[in-house]
Amino acid sequence: MENKKISFSHRSVLLDECIENLNINPSGIYVDATVGGGGHSLEIVKRLGEKGRLIAIDRDSDALEAAKSRLSGFSDRITFVKSNFSMVAEICEDLGIEKIDGILMDLGVSSYQLDNPDRGFSHNSDARLDMRMDRQSGLDAYKVVNTYSQEELKRIIYEYGEERFAPYIAAAIVRRRQRKPVETTAELVDVIKASLPPSAKNGKHHPAKKTFQAIRIEVNGELDAIEPAIRSAVKLLKDKGRVAVITFHSLEDRIVKQSFVKLAEGCTCPKTLPVCICGKVPQIKIVTRKPILPSDTEIVGNPRSRSAKLRIAEKII
Secondary structure (H helix, E strand, C coil): CCCCCCCCCCCCCCHHHHHHHHCCCCCCEEEECCCCCCHHHHHHHHCCCCCCEEEEEECCHHHHHHHHHHCHHHHHHEEEEECCHHHHHHHHHHCCCCCEEEEEEECCCCHHHHHCHHHCCCCCCCCECCCCCCCCCCCCHHHHHHHCCHHHHHHHHHHHHCCCCHHHHHHHHHHHHHHCCCCEHHHHHHHHHHHCCHHHHCCCCCCCHHHHHHHHHHHHCCCCCHHHHHHHHHHHEEEEEEEEEEECCHHHHHHHHHHHHHHHCCCCCCCCCCCCCCCCCCCEEECCCCCECCCHHHHHHCHHHCCCEEEEEEECC
16 A cells, blocks of 8 residues: 655644743753654754753654654754653663753644544544554554453443443444454444434534543553653652643543642651651642643634643652
């Protein structure tokens, strides 16, 4: 099949808010752990001087190629790495970097990934079930849909999609695949729709949206990587260095919020003890007690930014 070149399109969400809160030092070392199309990275690297450095990470080869093209004018200050954002500590160690001044994690799926039918992410187009951010990964949506048990499917659709009709959807998928594998996104949408009561098909969102989200999260292990990545990032930060994390649904945001709270926690000894014996001290201060949300203007210009939330924390030890 001919390999068609598709432009990588992704509008950077909360761009100004991210750059402002990273407090960029022109001589600093920064990490964009999910570079995507390079929009955030471009604004970071513009503010770096000759001694500054940016590490741009993504597990999507298409994203890296697009970012390299977009950031070609600053290539002397950027190192590109194909990897998962959860590997940030290992990546920095391999590059001989002991400390960084700031790190950004944008946990959203890019517009390119959603809109490119070949990637199999979207319920709005017909394609082979895939949903892999890293196309070299062994697990794809086809395997999840056609090999997971009914109980496993119910669990991920309920937990990751927050879909109350998960038992019906999981049962319908298993019934359908007993006759013939579910091979495409359109086939999966049809199975989902057929399993739902009429009231669930006429809501504000597409009836397959939550199930597709759940399967995508499972395929890419998205939630499992968040807390370890934040902990690794905080360890790497210099004093007063900042970590900025953008999330797009409540499951991600909850993990980020809880991770920040744990890292900001001090002594956990009972108050009855005269002295601290746990030795626990806060590693960060939380800059954003409530998340930063996109402005009305941004939402009008980019409706996909509507659910975005930005949380910031600063290293204090």
